[in-house]
Amino acid sequence: MAGKNRARGGTTGRSGRRTRRGLAVLAAALVLPFAAAQVPAPAQPTAAAAPATIRNVVWHSDRHVEVWVNSPAMGAPIQVRLLLARDWNTQPNAKFPVLYMLDGLRATDDDSGWIKETGAVDFFADKNVTTVLPVGGQASFYSDWLQPNNGKNYKWETFLTKELPPLLESQWRATSTRGIAGLSMGGTAAMFLAARNPDFAKFAASYSGFLTTTSTGMPQAIQLAMADAGGFDAEAMWGPPGSPQWEEHDPLYLADRLKGKSLYISSGTGASGKHDEGSEIPGVSTNMFGTGLETLSLITSQNFIGKLHELHIPATVNYRSAGTHTWPYWDFEMRQSWAQAASALGVPAAKPACVSGGAIDVVVAGNGWLGDCLTGEYRVPGGLAQDFRHGRVFYTPEGGAHPVAGRIGGGYQAAAGPQGGLGLPVGGEAPLPDGRGRFQPFQQGALYWTPETGAQMVRGAILAEWGRQGFEGGPAKYPVGPEVKTPNRDGAVQSFEGGPFYFSPATGAHRVEGLILGKYAELGFENSWLGFPAAPEFPLKDLGRYSRFEGGNIYWSPLSGAWAVRNGPIMDVWRDAGFENGRLGFPISDEFAIPGGSQQNFQHGFITVRDNRAELHGL
Template sequence: MRIGRTGFGTNLKRRLLGLSAAALVLPLTAGIAGTAVAGAAPIAHRAPSGGFEEVMVPSSMGPIKVQIQWAARGGNAALYLLDGLRARDDRNAWTFETNALDQYRNDNVTLVMPVGGQSSFYSDWMAPSNFNGQKSTYKWETFLTKELPDYLETRGVSRNNNGVLGLSMGGSAALTLAAYHRDQFKFAGSLSGYLNISAPGMREAIRVAMLDAGRFNVDSMWGPPWSKAWLRNDPFVFAPQLKGLSLYVSSASGLPGEYDHPRAPIDYYNTANGMGLEALALVNTRSFQVRMATLGIPATYSFPSNGTHSWPYWSAELFKARNQILDALNAH
């Protein structure tokens, strides 16, 4: 019996010592585990409430910078803002050429502004451009409709409650993305977009413009002018697929307006260039309006009597579209 009691007492002491050690170790391990979880990839949750952030999002083209202003109250809606033909690699022009961030700072919608994509039309290209030594093939449609939403979902942004709006190149691209990805977008907006690219001379004009903006070869994008890819990306052609979307479509006359104040020779050149580009956008947009009317598809149209192809006018149009966007995304 003594031996048994001695063995029992020894075992009890060992157990108590073991429990004491465990009690000391558990807080330490809990702290380590908490740090690991915090440092891991974000788990789907409510979006941050307000604030501005720049993130690098993985893609088949390599990491893509995306500038984000989070919804003021952590809502799940997002508005993608697309750049123009001369999109820069450091910043999306909506962040510095306009007051878009201020316009939507108190609204419950996240502004998503991808950086880069010069002359891309935010499309999936067939091959790298062979005129300028492009290393990888543009895959912007895949990025904007799969890879970027995958990331944003981990930050609390819905895959199904989004709008997309762009200017010029980004205008036709916004309608294209919304037409073919109806599960993602509830709103689409085009400001001074080229919405009838099958019209006479348009494909040639796009070819020249892309050569001027980065020496990009349009044949690497959608193939030769008779390729079906051109028709797939022409809003005038795929217009029936826009039925049921909330749409905002705008183009000014091309006549100088309140934001045009040329002084130096370069200013006069830029103003003249902006007049021509906007006049061409107006012809395209009016043709698109007629096409939509024949299909019985409603849209909100804005045709200011004055305005050139320049950022101050697009900033003003974004503000005009604001209530419609917030209504479509239930993001007031």
């Protein structure tokens, strides 16, 4: 039940304050021994009928990835952050163990608390595991709920243990060796998920978790906390207190199922520590909510450890002499527990020794933000590379050494890095004149980035035509997606803020925009009789415009709208009549069938075709 630190603020409103005070008082009052009992082995969650699929991937850096997963169990896309293993780049065929890091009761839908509130990204940068950070799940206890509540259909246990692992193993080079750790609510879940799913995790850690859910007063404390965190009803989760589901998610009752696992349990005392703001009373923090919750965590953890001792199950225990229920202590425990997690997952706890030299060392010396090296130099197609805590440096004899990092580093990874279509960097990252974006040049193109569009690769004929139009300062503005192959014809398309560029070997690269693009889309893009665009868009009289395509043209004016005219008899007659400047004016329909032929209407008449012979009809 993660309490907010002071920087994030607290619940507002009288009822919110009453709930938090009530929970703090209840938590502080529950300083008494908790009874333990044995129950039959819990039922396992039912696997999803359909496999999960990846919906979208956003690269935040070369090893920090935002993955959106379509969850059949929850019926919604779920965000997962991945911090890829240290040797992800140096060993492209290797697979790596996985460490899940679960959030607390106040988990948000935008990002993991481990990323926002701790140094997890930097800490795991030199660890040879892939760290998995589920996003969302506020007040969920990462369990499968009995029924939807407050707009959520929580089936987190199925998602984490059944749907996500196959995707990680098939698409993100993960092994089946897993650990799981969590803070507060996530610490509770880490223990019962490891117990309920015996083959899921070799390591389980609870940082300030609540390691019983059914002992005296605990269901009420959980109910109050869930209501305070977001208006959730605990009975929708596990039914009324005393129902079997509460015991089936109680780490104390499930302790015997943790035999053979590497366990780490930690908690503070609730007394004011170095990360707390003290009150006028020595040892007492002004964070009463955090004090009460940490006291409750300590008592439940002690009872859980007592149960483990009865069962002769070893565990590492760290009871800190002070500290409330706040993020800095969980950041500390993440670091303290790493050596044990690394041992359980079969990876070294420390990074290997490494140094940089030559041209790469010169770049590192001038760019201290890169941090320490994580690997030695290694070969990539066309040159050398070396990984650092905050980026990579690439070297070619012709182009020298250049760093690639941050969102552009993520865009480079999304474009397959040195193995992809960009080649190696030939210059450093630089700001653009508009003050909005940044770019970096590569051997075969460039990467452009803005906060709104992300990092996108532009290359070849599309880059040349975009440049002719003024790059980001022209009408196309910035790219908003990657170049993709057109599915049914030999060509490619790339979306920009001002309209997409289409390319084919026969026509070159041309941009389509506005209402002409709308008509092109209506007819089926390049798969229609129009084919690929064959020329830029041109202005016409009366503010009109037109674009030429392989199979005809699209015309637009404010009075007539956008319509396509096919190459052939109708186009020939309209041309002979002077196009839009002649007696017919602009088209006001597409070509359509009539008995024995076809017809197309114009502002001042129409053209019919029968037996391949066209006739003009004026009004």
